[in-house]
Amino acid sequence: MIRVRDLKHDYEGKGSYAVDGVSFDIEDGAIFGFLGPSGAGKSTVQGLMTGLLGLQKGSIDYDGLSIARLGRSFFENVGVSFEHPNLYAKLSGLENLRYFAGLFSGPTEDPMALLEQVGLRDAAKRRAGAYSKGMKQRLVFARALINKPKILFLDEPTSGLDPSTAELIKGLILQKKAEGCTIFLTTHNMRDADRLSDTVAFLNAGKIVAMGSPRELKLQYGAKSVKLERRVNGSVKEETLFPERPEDAARIKAYLDEGCIETLHSQEATLEEIFIRLTGRTLA
Numbered sequence: 001m002i003r004v005r006d007l008k009h010d011y012e013g014k015g016s017y018a019v020d021g022v023s024f025d026i027e028d029g030a031i032f033g034f035l036g037p038s039g040a041g042k043s044t045v046q047g048l049m050t051g052l053l054g055l056q057k058g059s060i061d062y063d064g065l066s067i068a069r070l071g072r073s074f075f076e077n078v079g080v081s082f083e084h085p086n087l088y089a090k091l092s093g094l095e096n097l098r099y100f101a102g103l104f105s106g107p108t109e110d111p112m113a114l115l116e117q118v119g120l121r122d123a124a125k126r127r128a129g130a131y132s133k134g135m136k137q138r139l140v141f142a143r144a145l146i147n148k149p150k151i152l153f154l155d156e157p158t159s160g161l162d163p164s165t166a167e168l169i170k171g172l173i174l175q176k177k178a179e180g181c182t183i184f185l186t187t188h189n190m191r192d193a194d195r196l197s198d199t200v201a202f203l204n205a206g207k208i209v210a211m212g213s214p215r216e217l218k219l220q221y222g223a224k225s226v227k228l229e230r231r232v233n234g235s236v237k238e239e240t241l242f243p244e245r246p247e248d249a250a251r252i253k254a255y256l257d258e259g260c261i262e263t264l265h266s267q268e269a270t271l272e273e274i275f276i277r278l279t280g281r282t283l284a
Helices: 042-049 093-101 111-117 133-145 163-178 190-196 214-221 246-258 271-279
Strands: 002-009 019-026 031-035 057-062 078-081 151-155 182-187 199-204 207-212 225-232 235-241 261-267
Touching (some): 019 042, 019 057, 019 207, 031 190, 078 133, 093 133, 133 151, 133 163, 163 182, 190 271, 199 214, 207 214, 207 271, 225 246
Parallel strands (some): 031 182
Antiparallel strands (some): 002 019, 225 235
């Protein structure tokens, strides 16, 4: 289990915290989604959890051991995919993966097989600097898998990808989970978080404002609605109503009594709608 308690980080040392009192647990083999807009503190938390940033206040424990006491053997089992691709531009995609594979003492994945999984086999020998943004993003993701990690940190893994490629990456993320990998996913894409995460934490201005499974958050904070189509004077009119409102409930009953409803579908609030309700901010 990963245990984070009262995490705080101040970049300038002036009492202005980019991360302010963040606490959560991540069970082994689970996907933990960190959901929030750019600048909320998501990448800072990831940097602290991976040792890229020094711990100032609070604690981060892996299976009961503080990150400050973990040695090289721990990081042999960690994979990190950054939001902004950091690659060796003059090396090919294949050479990038081979180089990083050489940094680990344990078993690694076959670089060419990884490139094929992320759809880069045909570009394997092309310089990474000539890759498009989406191709670089896929190469960084593949690099995060090279050491067969037990813990995977993914920062906006589908950013800049077309829909079909994003689906490919999400499928690989779920595959890694099925293999027992623990995944920390930072994103502002609520659809990704909803589909992939076992637990979601909403981060706003460095603080967690809500946390739970996507279903729990929708039940706790979301307003249930129904979308209906009814026929009015020969044409079809679409409405979205909220049964918890007495006036809307009465309207739905009246429509049913009239027999004018043609379709009726229940709807649940999206994670983005809940985030806006709690913070007054959008995820964009």
